[in-house]
Amino acid sequence: MRITGIELIRYSRGITVHAGAVDWLWVRLHTDSGITGLGETYPCSDAEAGAISRELAPVLLGADPSRIDKLWADMFTAVQYHGWAGAEMRAMSAIDIALWDIAGKAAGMPIHQLLGGATRNTIPVYNTCYDHVDFHTAPVQLAGELLGMGIRAMKIWPFDPIAKRNRGNAITAEEIREGAEPLRLIKKEFGDAMQVAMEFHGYWNLPSARKIAAAIEPLDPMWLEEMLPQDNMASYRELANATRIPLTISERLMTRWGFRELLENRAASVIMPDICWCGGISEAKKIASMAETYYLPVAPHNCGGPVLHFASAHLAANLNNLFILETVRRHYLDEYRGLLTADLIPVEGMLPAPAGPGLGADLAPEVLKRPNATVSWLS
Ligand SMILES: [Mg+2]
Structure with a gap:
């Protein structure tokens, strides 16, 4: 061929x-x-x-x-x-x-079969909250809707507007309370039934990140994602050593060499490659295997288009060291509709492994x- x-x-x-x-x-x-x-x-x-x-x-x-x-x-x-x-x-x-x-x-055959076969038939997912319900103003309503769909983990970024005020250079106790409020409200209403991942989009400097991590530790977030930019893994290790909350890093890193530095610095507890950025399915599989040698789980970044959604599901079905897969309900319920010849939607909070052959979907x-x-x- x-x-x-x-x-x-x-x-x-x-x-x-x-x-x-x-x-x-x-x-x-x-x-x-x-x-x-x-x-x-x-x-x-x-x-x-x-x-x-x-x-x-x-x-x-x-x-x-x-x-x-x-x-x-x-x-x-x-x-x-x-x-x-x-x-x-x-x-x-x-x-x-x-x-x-x-x-x-x-x-x-489906791609997950070629990768070594399915480790699981259904894939645990969380919801990233680009949503018609605003997590800043209606976090309990949003968490309740997700729980009603069987989804028991969600990701929000309530500290971003605060970081943009001064480029993440400093944060006050009052601002920390403001940023933590959606997390506090969700935990108060639903307790351990809803896990909440906190996303920071790399906006903060190290001392501010340490203050935020220490302040929200009692609220037991699922992870802290990209508190710092991804260019200094030794500094990231300082943050990791300062908090017991798992750090998740990073959709922004590319190739096995990019993730080598992250792993060797013990900077992350959860590894998050994006198949559309890191070098594809081939490279994401290699990165996941490297993470496994450090006893670390993988949570693939899946916040792009519908093909990434299918490709990520194939990888997630295969990986022995999968933690959880990102999904966005606004994407799979709305924006992806009609783009491909098949849909891939969670059922009772779990994503089915795609059937294939290949991805299992083509462009409509x-x-x-x-x-x-x-x-x-x-x-
Ligand atoms: Mg992210």
Whole structure:
């Protein structure tokens, strides 16, 4: 089998998260056998599409798509010289997912089968609360709705507006009480029935992070995610040593080498790669295996598009050291609807392992005709 063409579909969502627009890029690899492979990355579809057309396409066109590890290494060589930790690695991630989709379709098996088989039939999930119910103003209502769906863990980021006041350089006792209030209210109402992960998006400096962690420790959050930026793992270790709450790090790290430094510094208790950013399914599996050697669990980051959702479920079904998988109800109940040929929705708080073959879902043909979808071809 040979790769004969690369189809790039840039999908503008018209929404802004944090600093900028978040678009999805879908990649379809076409082959001379007629099998196509679907991949995805985000958020800067122009940059990622540019990396594919200029740097990765020459490696891929005419190549045998079944040689996934070789193609990963060849793509890495193509981008390593001038720096790979950005759009280049996100682009490689999308290609890697598409290669696994081809492998699964060629074998007639779901991707999780090719990874070594399912360790579990259903996947524990938490809900990340980009939601029509605001966790700042209605945290108890939101937690109650999730519990009604059978979902017993949720993620919120109530300290972000406080960090933005002074770039996370300092925090007062009053501001800590303000930031902790949604967590306190949920715990007061539901106790241990709802686990609450606290997300900080890397906004804080070390002394502020230590103060926040110490103050909310009695409320027993599930984890503290990305309290600091991800560029100094020795400082992260100081934070880890200062709190008994597990630290979760980081969707922002890429490749096994990025996670090597994190693991060797003992900075995290939970490892959080994003398949669309870290280097794809291949790299996420390797990162998870590295984490396992440190007796650490993995909680894959899954806050992108619908292809990431399926790919993450395949990996989560397989991983022996899975903790819990991120999901967003606004995505799977609303925004993903109609984009793929299948849905993947939790049942009683657990996500089913996708059936396959390959990812188990393709782009719905009508999506390509939408005005916010821009299609281009490389061949
Ligand atoms: Mg995060």
